[in-house]
Amino acid sequence: MSSLFIIIRPTGSLFAQCDHYSPNVTIIHPKEPLFTQRNHYSPYGKKNNQIKIIQSYFRSNYFMVFTYYGHSCFAATHQGITILFDPFISGNSLAKSINIDEIHADYIFLSHGHADHVLDAEGIALRTGAKVVCSYEIHEWLNEKGVSNTHPMNTGGRWNFGLFNAKCVVAQHSSGLPDGSYGGNPMGFIITFNDYCFYFSGDTALTLDMQLIPKWAKLNTAILPIGDNFTMGYEDAIVAADFIQCNQIIGAHFDTFGYIKIDHDQVRSAFLSTGKQIKLPAIGEQFDL
Numbered sequence: 001m002s003s004l005f006i007i008i009r010p011t012g013s014l015f016a017q018c019d020h021y022s023p024n025v026t027i028i029h030p031k032e033p034l035f036t037q038r039n040h041y042s043p044y045g046k047k048n049n050q051i052k053i054i055q056s057y058f059r060s061n062y063f064m065v066f067t068y069y070g071h072s073c074f075a076a077t078h079q080g081i082t083i084l085f086d087p088f089i090s091g092n093s094l095a096k097s098i099n100i101d102e103i104h105a106d107y108i109f110l111s112h113g114h115a116d117h118v119l120d121a122e123g124i125a126l127r128t129g130a131k132v133v134c135s136y137e138i139h140e141w142l143n144e145k146g147v148s149n150t151h152p153m154n155t156g157g158r159w160n161f162g163l164f165n166a167k168c169v170v171a172q173h174s175s176g177l178p179d180g181s182y183g184g185n186p187m188g189f190i191i192t193f194n195d196y197c198f199y200f201s202g203d204t205a206l207t208l209d210m211q212l213i214p215k216w217a218k219l220n221t222a223i224l225p226i227g228d229n230f231t232m233g234y235e236d237a238i239v240a241a242d243f244i245q246c247n248q249i250i251g252a253h254f255d256t257f258g259y260i261k262i263d264h265d266q267v268r269s270a271f272l273s274t275g276k277q278i279k280l281p282a283i284g285e286q287f288d289l
């Protein structure tokens with residue numbers, strides 16, 4: 001019985017290398033379309049599903065894989081861990097294509113208590129058993145609802161969760177919970193793995209506090225609100241990108257309601273003109289940066 005060896009090549013040419021390996025070796029490039037690899041490299045076509053699973057696993061080992069669920073809800077998967085941010089799906093008419101029951105999470109981070117950020121946190125936490133990281137006040141609110149796997153934090157604090165650590169940073173916003181309870185401070189999070197670091201700002205205005213972030217982290221990418229009205233708009237987000245010294249931005253908190261509809265072309269060209277990249281993901285889109 002032959003064994004299956006997997007070689008991952010995140011960069012470089014597969015074509016030049018493949019001849020050097022025996023027929024028992026399957027070369028999987030995490031970003032190549034699977035069928036191309038099967039046709040050209042793999043003697044294990046029948047094991048396509050198995051290879052696909054392995055490919056997906058290794059892809060998230062090399063890259064930070066983001067999935068956008070609409071509004072400010074993202075999943076970030078890396079090194080086998082999925083962190084879900086601000087789940088608001090069932091109340092988002094634009095996110096009808098998303099099946100909440102299929103969303104996996106090991107951790108759920110909540111930036112603040114507003115319904116458009118916590119609406120589906122309780123349901124997903126109870127189904128998945130994910131640990132919910134949030135303000136102390138939201139942690140108590142969730143505990144009363146029977147969500148007991150929670151971790152309270154507050155701005156300024158950092159905690160090591162094992163494969164990554166999270167630092168809570170200031171967000172300029174408000175944070176009442178849907179039933180009128182006090183939600184504590186709104187906050188953003190800097191998530192640091194050993195090889196990748198990103199900032200999820202939560203709902204916030206542009207604030208000088210963002211200038212502190214480069215003292216704590218060298219960011220690979222940042223998720224910033226750009227919808228204006230309730231948070232900063234795209235022009236302030238461009239300034240925020242300078243403050244946090246990160247030119248690779250993912251837009252959030254746009255288009256969901258009439259107040260925050262944006263002109264995508266205008267936003268893209270404004271970022272481009274300053275040498276920065278803005279990703280405006282489609283709902284359900286999975287991508288890595």
Ligand SMILES: [Zn+2]
Pocket residue numbers: 114116117203230253
């Ligand atoms: Zn919001």
